[in-house]
Amino acid sequence: MDTIRLTAYPERWLGGPAPGGLALPPAQPNRIHLYAPRGVYVDDDVVVVADSGNHRVLIWYDWPKNDHAPADIVLGHPDFETEGPKLFHLPTGVAVIEGKLFVADAWHHRLLIWETLPKINNQPPDYVLGQADLSGTSPNRGGKVSPTGFYWPYGFAYINGWFYVADTGNRRVLGWRGLPDDGRVPDLILGQPNGYVNSENRGKGVGMDTYRWPHALAGDGNTLYVADAGNHRVLGYTPPPEIDRPADLVLGQQDFTQSFELPHVPQGPRRFRFPYGIALCGNLLAVADTANSRILLFTELPRKGAYHPASYVIGQADFEGMGENRWQAVTRDSLxxxxxxxxxxxxxxxxxxxxxxxxxxRLEFL
Incomplete structure (x- = not known):
């Protein structure tokens, strides 16, 4: 029996309104509109959004006081109306870590870092990970796969003193003890036998130690969770690994050797289709079950085993729902x-x- 009781309701909407709910919110760049955002970060002082389709990052200082509030700062363009790839090419993950702003500039194959939160529009980054310098934008630093290059780094996380990067195109997770601001090689490579290969599922098929598209990470001092989106699953390592090893937990599949996708049928509380996002909310594990247009919440933080059911769902009326906006109009609580x-x-x-x-x-625990 679950020991956590939860109610949830949408508290704030950032981005343009949907006219009557019958059309999508507008996407042309300005201080309010967003176009296919793929990353978001929130704390007590700031909201940061990777406005991916507009190839920019928006920052709101303080908590937005109303829906559709205008952003305060734009990064990647000189103003709020400019569009197209420049500094960023499809930014995805964003987070503030120890006062520094990190952005996964995925299609430029790098992470960009600002030493402090930017206060002016188009403020340039201070340094880069995954490239030799800020001018580099090629996969794997323009050469073959290596321990210090990236290929589509969609996500990253700082967990219990370890910094992790989901190096998606190289089908691996890289880990450093502490923040790797000195360009050193990673202390950990998960999903590949060494830093010089990048085969899908290690070239052997889906298993306990393989990835197809590792996309996002979350965890605590006890478990590292990896959203392996291409295999339609989440893997968990308990305790967090310090060397490459098999996972202890799989969610979304019946066992570690399966990667089934079941499109256009009710999914229930156990299956995913392309889980691109993951987060910890206290003792809840939240998974963005992207292609099913829902968020699944797992109570009591599953740490080992397989095929655990979710306890709650956001974005659908129940666990059987899987339609975009529940096959209806855009509403405040649809996804x-x-x-x-x-x-x-x-x-x-x-x-x-x-x-x-x-x-x-807003999540309220009862």
């Missing part, structure tokens, strides 16, 4: 292809990509 998620205290922020918006939900 369409949610990607990145972030939890801070009792707020769950969802980059509701298909609806061109971010929805921040």
């Amino acid at each position: 369409c292809w949610p990607y990145g998620i972030w939890c801070h205290q009792n707020r769950l922020a969802i980059a509701d990509s298909g609806n061109n918006r971010v929805i921040i939900w």
Whole structure:
């Protein structure tokens, strides 16, 4: 029996309104609109959104006091109306870590870092990970796969003193003890036998130690969770690994050797289709079940075993629902292809990509 009782409701909507709920919110760049956002970060002082389709990052200082509030700062362009790839090419993950702003500039194959939160529009980053310098934008630093290059780094996380990167195109997770601001090689490579190969599922098929598209990470001092989106599953390592090893937990599949996708049929509380986002909300594990347009919440933090059921669902009326906006109009509590998620205290922020918006939900534990 679950020991956590939960109610959840949408508290704030960032991005343009949906006219009558019958059309998607507008996406042209300005201080309000978003276009297919894939990443979001929230804390007590700031909201940061990877406005991926507009190739920019928006920052709101303080808590937005109303829906559709205008952003304060834009990064990647000189103003709020400019669009197209420049500094960023499809930014995805965003987070503030020890006062520094990190952005996964996925299609430029790098992470960009600002030493302090930017206070002016288009403020340049201070340094880069995954490239030799800030001018580099090629996969794997323009060469073959190596321990210090990236290929589509969609996600990252800082967990219990370890910094992790989901190096998606290289089908691996890289880990460093502490923040790797000195460009050193990673202390950990998960999903590949060494730093110089990048075969899908290690070239041997789906298993306990393989990835197809590792996309996002979350965890605590006891478990590291990896959203292996291409295999339609989440893997968990308990305790967090310090060397490459098999996972202890699989969610979304019946066992570690399966990667089934079941499109266009009711999914129930155990299956995923392309889980692109993951976050911890206290003793809840939240998974963005992206292609099913829902967020699944697991209580009591599953740590080992397989095929655990979720306890709660956000975005659908029940566990059988899997339609975009529940096959109806855009509403305040519907979802369409949610990607990145972030939890801070009792707020769950969802980059509701298909609806061109971010929805921040209030979680109340009873």
